[in-house]
Amino acid sequence: MSNKSKLIGLAVVAILLAVAFIFIDLGNNWDYALPRRLKKVYAIILTGGVIAFSTLVFQTITNNRILTPSIIGLDSLYLLIQTFLIFVFGSMNSLVTNENVNFLISVGLMVMFAGLLYKMLFRGDGQNIYFLLLVGIIFGTFFGSITEFMQVLIDPNEFMVVQDRMFASFNNVKTDLLLIATIAVILVALYSVKLIKYLDVLSLGKDQAVNLGVDYDYVVKRLLVVIAILVSISTALVGPITFLGLLVANVAHQFLNTYRHSYLIIGSVFISIIALVGGQLIVERVFTFDTTLSVIVNFVGGVYFIYLLLKESKSW
Amino acid sequence: MKLIYLVISFIVLAITSLFIGVQNISPLDLFQLTEEQIHVLLVSRVPRLLSIILAGVGMSICGLIMQQLTRNKFVSPTTAGTEDSARFGILVSMMLFSGAGQFVRVLVAFFFALLGSFIFMKLLDKVKYKDAIFIPLVGMMFGSIVGSITTFFAYKEDLIQNMSSWLQGNFSMMIQGRYELLYISIPLIVIAYLFANKFTIAGMGEEFAVNLGLNHKQIMNIGLMIVALITAIVVLTVGMIPFLGLIIPNIVTMYRGDHLQKSLSHTALLGAVFVLACDILGRVVIYPYEVPIGLTVGVIGSGIFLYMIMRRKAYE
Numbered sequence: 019m020s021n022k023s024k025l026i027g028l029a030v031v032a033i034l035l036a037v038a039f040i041f042i043d044l045g046n047n048w049d050y051a052l053p054r055r056l057k058k059v060y061a062i063i064l065t066g067g068v069i070a071f072s073t074l075v076f077q078t079i080t081n082n083r084i085l086t087p088s089i090i091g092l093d094s095l096y097l098l099i100q101t102f103l104i105f106v107f108g109s110m111n112s113l114v115t116n117e118n119v120n121f122l123i124s125v126g127l128m129v130m131f132a133g134l135l136y137k138m139l140f141r142g143d144g145q146n147i148y149f150l151l152l153v154g155i156i157f158g159t160f161f162g163s164i165t166e167f168m169q170v171l172i173d174p175n176e177f178m179v180v181q182d183r184m185f186a187s188f189n190n191v192k193t194d195l196l197l198i199a200t201i202a203v204i205l206v207a208l209y210s211v212k213l214i215k216y217l218d219v220l221s222l223g224k225d226q227a228v229n230l231g232v233d234y235d236y237v238v239k240r241l242l243v244v245i246a247i248l249v250s251i252s253t254a255l256v257g258p259i260t261f262l263g264l265l266v267a268n269v270a271h272q273f274l275n276t277y278r279h280s281y282l283i284i285g286s287v288f289i290s291i292i293a294l295v296g297g298q299l300i301v302e303r304v305f306t307f308d309t310t311l312s313v314i315v316n317f318v319g320g321v322y323f324i325y326l327l328l329k330e331s332k333s334w
Numbered sequence: 335m336k337l338i339y340l341v342i343s344f345i346v347l348a349i350t351s352l353f354i355g356v357q358n359i360s361p362l363d364l365f366q367l368t369e370e371q372i373h374v375l376l377v378s379r380v381p382r383l384l385s386i387i388l389a390g391v392g393m394s395i396c397g398l399i400m401q402q403l404t405r406n407k408f409v410s411p412t413t414a415g416t417e418d419s420a421r422f423g424i425l426v427s428m429m430l431f432s433g434a435g436q437f438v439r440v441l442v443a444f445f446f447a448l449l450g451s452f453i454f455m456k457l458l459d460k461v462k463y464k465d466a467i468f469i470p471l472v473g474m475m476f477g478s479i480v481g482s483i484t485t486f487f488a489y490k491e492d493l494i495q496n497m498s499s500w501l502q503g504n505f506s507m508m509i510q511g512r513y514e515l516l517y518i519s520i521p522l523i524v525i526a527y528l529f530a531n532k533f534t535i536a537g538m539g540e541e542f543a544v545n546l547g548l549n550h551k552q553i554m555n556i557g558l559m560i561v562a563l564i565t566a567i568v569v570l571t572v573g574m575i576p577f578l579g580l581i582i583p584n585i586v587t588m589y590r591g592d593h594l595q596k597s598l599s600h601t602a603l604l605g606a607v608f609v610l611a612c613d614i615l616g617r618v619v620i621y622p623y624e625v626p627i628g629l630t631v632g633v634i635g636s637g638i639f640l641y642m643i644m645r646r647k648a649y650e
Contacts, residue, residue: 089475148467152408152643155474156636159412159576163502163632167625170499177495185489261482313489316482323479327457 021274021281028288035295061191062294065252070290072248073263078221079238080147086264087245090154092128093258094161099124100183105168109179117192124254132246186257186312199255210244217279259312261319266290340603347610352379356622377510385513386613387606389572392519392564394605395526397579402537403557406469410580411565413470415477419450420569422484443566451558503573503628515571519564530595533557577635
């Protein structure tokens with residue numbers, strides 16, 4: 019099967035799942051249920067696409083398929099922000115309940131953190147990208163320690179609010195937030211269009227890319243900024259889904275078996291949508307909301323990842 | 335730095351630790367203690383001191399052994415997923431054998447920690463890019479994946495706040511009857527002493543070690559078992575103490591060099607001194623309340639770790 023037909027197949031599956039999700043058990047209250055479900059599907063497509071794209075680009079830049087951009091501490095920072103706001107101001111404060119304000123604060127702080135991190139580490143020459151990641155992940159543990167401390171002290175009723183924020187959920191995404199996020203994503207996408215063409219060359223590694231005339235530092239720095247913004251938006255919009263990107267990028271690589279990013283990006287976006295819509299269907303119909311989508315995705319992603327590492331004979 | 339300085343600061347800190355607390359006991363009272371003061375000393379202060387020392391020594395030695403076995407300065411129970419695996423094991427024992435005593439929990443946690451260490455070692459074999467910075471990155475990724483699996487089950491059982499409350503390192507709960515498990519680590523530390531030279535040789539690679547007449551596999555297994563068992567005990571009784579096993583051996587290496595047998599006693603003492611100091615700091619900083627050790631060490635430890643990798647980068 020050629021890659022083109024594989025992509026078409028993926029698109030068909032994604033659309034079928036989305037249609038199934040919208041119309042199964044729709045009941046009689048169409049004008050109530052339909053807009054809500056459409057909104058949910060749209061939120062899933064938006065975040066799924068964003069996460070798939072940013073992970074794929076990230077893995078190409080780092081030349082490694084076992085990393086995901088969420089590990090540079092953005093997830094932990096998001097949790098820290100949410101826990102801190104609830105801990106200090108209480109769950110009824112407008113900083114917590116007003117989704118718009120909360121969204122802006124979260125995205126702002128996360129982008130600022132990523133910016134500072136990049137700035138600190140890209141000052142000199144010869145920067146090692148793994149070094150950046152390690153520093154990020156240490157900050158992640160650092161944020162995690164503080165978050166955990168506050169979570170222990172917090173009132174159990176308030177903790178339920180924190181716990182809701184700990185896991186990504188597509189159930190209550192606000193319409194105006196979707197609008198802001200969509201605009202932001204479109205702007206970032208327009209900006210990154212001119213960088214995408216370098217990705218195939220970047221995947222050859224730094225030395226080859228430089229030899230072939232790519233301004234490596236320029237391109238990589240800009241791509242990293244794009245990734246940070248995208249991850250921040252998706253995290254602030256629905257919550258952290260750390261291992262979704264890992265799952266879909268690897269499945270895309272395995273399924274499509276190509277190095278061309280034009281195929282890989284589109285394919286991974288479809289796979290991401292399939293995973294999220296399918297997962298949401300399972301959460302709602304099989305588990306009857308007993309668990310959350312992000313917990314399942316992280317679980318499946320994590321297990322699949324360990325399987326990949328141990329099973330495949332090639333080294334990373 | 336001479337060993338004697340470490341010994342002196344250890345003694346001073348240990349005595350200080352005994353006499354800090356809400357119940358006022360001054361060293362001058364020592365010869366005319368009231369019944370209540372004796373009670374406080376025996377039930378709370380002395381167990382606390384002992385558990386601090388045992389946990390500090392144990393985790394530092396664990397880190398040192400892991401670093402020798404993997405020949406990587408940045409590997410430790412925190413950066414190899416061992417702590418997260420032990421945590422997962424504790425959750426499993428909470429779910430499956432909810433009525434069982436501490437001993438069963440330790441066994442289950444030990445089993446999982448050992449499994450996690452073996453998976454990590456297997457990952458190391460597969461990683462082609464054996465960069466000193468990349469390895470801990472893989473380890474921490476692995477740890478957070480195990481963490482997400484833990485979350486999956488904890489969420490279903492509604493144990494998340496419960497888990498974080500008693501798995502964040504905390505010495506305030508260390509009273510008579512709750513810390514005795516830590517005594518198991520004493521014979522393990524002795525074994526580590528006896529095997530010190532062999533760990534160093536095993537770390538030089540399988541071929542080299544076998545050439546020198548060493549049963550490589552056996553030594554590796556012994557080392558990993560010691561690490562897994564100590565980690566499981568400490569996580570179960572005290573909780574997670576991030577980065578402890580990483581920074582202490584590295585500080586000692588900076589001034590003592592790499593000879594394991596020579597640096598072991600320094601590592602053990604410095605570990606105890608460091609945890610004692612952090613614990614005293616946590617107890618006085620918001621007196622009469624206290625900051626848990628997991629947070630103090632998490633904050634100070636991530637700062638020191640960051641400094642260490644930055645410093646290492648400066649040498650490149």
